[in-house]
Amino acid sequence: MVKNFLKLSEKECWEEYNVLLQEYEKFKSQNLKLDMSRGKPESCQLDLSLKMLDEVNSQSDFKMLCGVDVRNYGICDGLPEMKKFISEVTGISADNFIVGGNSSLSMMFDAISFFMIHGANGCMPWGRQKNIKFLCPAPGYDRHFAICEYFGIEMIPVKMDKNGPDMDFIENAIQNDSSIKGIWCVPKYSNPQGIVYSDEVAKRFAKLKPKAKDFRIFWDNAYFVHDLTDEKISIVNILEECEKNGNKELPIVFYSTSKITFPGAGVAFLACSGDNLDNLKRMYSIKTVGFDKINQLRHLKFLKNKSTLYNHMQKHREILKPKFDMMIRLLKNEFGGNPILSWNEPKGGYFVSVDTYQGCAKETVRLCKDAGVKLTCAGATFPYGKDPLDSNIRIAPTYPSIDDLQLAMELFCLCVKMAFLRKKLNLL
């Protein structure tokens, strides 16, 4: 029988709290040591790609069709065959791609670094302009925000709803403020809420008329094939849509195989058009003699094509889906009639985003930590780590085993309740 904590009297709060406290102490005595702070695959997911490591060995043929020996220097923007592969999967023309190293985050950093030094569209370099800003749909990805902080870019949070970020706000802001130079988007299974940008939202992105001629959309399609359901969820091809609207210079799109093969040794991709593409290719031709082409070949031989890739992702799903299902079931059981916690039910991606009662997120995370379960810091999903409501927590259920996850989630539910009661009882 789920109690609605909002309706408890003070006395009932105390009674409830004392019961929970005893349970909490039991958890503590178990000396748990679990990490749910980052979207890391579980070890058994990594095993799914082990065979990839055998695909390239001392007996392999290293000559590509283009005549290049992948072991040697050269081909700075990626193997043509690898561009063809990612083109087939994404529907974006192979010519639009740069195939990078093992980190799409690095490519985002590099792109922003380019604009800091050289600017875009003939405008003054971002680094020479005063007080430039990015729009940051929030809750969002803390590493995006960290890049902004690193470059001294001021962040403006943008509210999210079930269709994506608040487009009215975005359109209004960028039409009026020429210091706004960019926006971070995770358009499919957004980090952390798992929101899929609706076609309408994406199309409004493609039609943006920014006051800043050097405004850019950073479209981090990190979870493009990371589905948890059978539903075929596709989002607008933003590059194509922008092109249609005379906005081909707006978007820069990112993909990665980090959560397809190995997070420590995947392949990243960047796609864009026009000057962006020329400029970023030129930048990379100065920054490196080429990315790791042997690893590109390894991926190519293992992932092969769209259909093989989707089969492979199905195996990830078989590991991930039960974890998400268990979590959601547990949250429903524990908070079904108790409005002190709300959550999303993602159809893909790596996170479940929850909102505690206002002012309880930090305390919930602290309580979990003190009992041995590390969560993403409360606030991390907002620019500058500041959640105005101290309410959002990103739960990353993928890394622990399902048994550990169950344990951790039981503790989490307990801590959510305790944090609420501690607030109510002025124990914070």
Added chain:
Amino acid sequence: MVKNFLKLSEKECWEEYNVLLQEYEKFKSQNLKLDMSRGKPESCQLDLSLKMLDEVNSQSDFKMLCGVDVRNYGICDGLPEMKKFISEVTGISADNFIVGGNSSLSMMFDAISFFMIHGANGCMPWGRQKNIKFLCPAPGYDRHFAICEYFGIEMIPVKMDKNGPDMDFIENAIQNDSSIKGIWCVPKYSNPQGIVYSDEVAKRFAKLKPKAKDFRIFWDNAYFVHDLTDEKISIVNILEECEKNGNKELPIVFYSTSKITFPGAGVAFLACSGDNLDNLKRMYSIKTVGFDKINQLRHLKFLKNKSTLYNHMQKHREILKPKFDMMIRLLKNEFGGNPILSWNEPKGGYFVSVDTYQGCAKETVRLCKDAGVKLTCAGATFPYGKDPLDSNIRIAPTYPSIDDLQLAMELFCLCVKMAFLRKKLNLL
């Protein structure tokens, strides 16, 4: 019988030229297609590391001693075991290292990028200062110069002699000009001259007292184990030496396995101290969740330790040495008594640097190119591609087979002579 072309009469020049022209036409009719433009290993050198690809496979153990699964995210600054390995080889403490991706050039670019954005030693970011400058020992490495051009850093060439760059000039320049922020050094087997910085030169570097508090030495030790002789050539440990002199923030040191294992899939290293190390680690922790640790493991298992590494380098030497020997022999035979060409005899590295008669380098390269042999552009070894004497050419003998190299060098010798005669005869 070698003729001294400087002593030829005009008539003799014409006679000589016409003979050479016939030979040249014969070369042309062979439709050569050889590339000696870059310091690329020959394919058989790449074969030396093939077994490395078998070292990590689907059956491998991926857990490091520190508990990390190399396949997953994490450990941004490199595997501890990899740091220990490079420390053993270089004599620099493991704690000073960041182990990177496949490109040391990228790490140089990233370090400069950091200073552009954040500056050093509390000074204004380089990108916000007006007209900053780098000292560029020349002839030098064109990719270093390209990085300066990319970041809008003015380059000041510095003369080289057999002990390294002109230290009087350097000391004087940086003591007086606070806009000089850095210097490029390839201290062992310099690109392209193969010069080894003497201990005296290195020690003067370590004692520099730059007017700019944000001055940095970029010490690209690209050829640290790339010996061509039995002579044990070691250079000063610049990090240690700078530390002794209260200058620990000056040097940033770079290494790479590109020419040890695979140019397309090696491992790069950066070493520095104090704030530099903290800052660059922080930068990388924002730029990436980690470099390719599986490739680090692969290298670790293959290269093992200093002694195994030196054994491996011996195999490279067995392929490279005959090429260098043949080249030098040919140059001596062709130009022994003919001062229109001088050259170095490197004890390691990847290049032979030659100086043609003044004003003849571009023409020599053009003639070679028209007959199917691509050399590094004349001028490329100087900042902005401008060799004031139009004299220096970098020859990269490593990529072609020794037979092809012989052919290419015969053509080269011919072209050097023709270029001189064409200049003398006002045919340019």
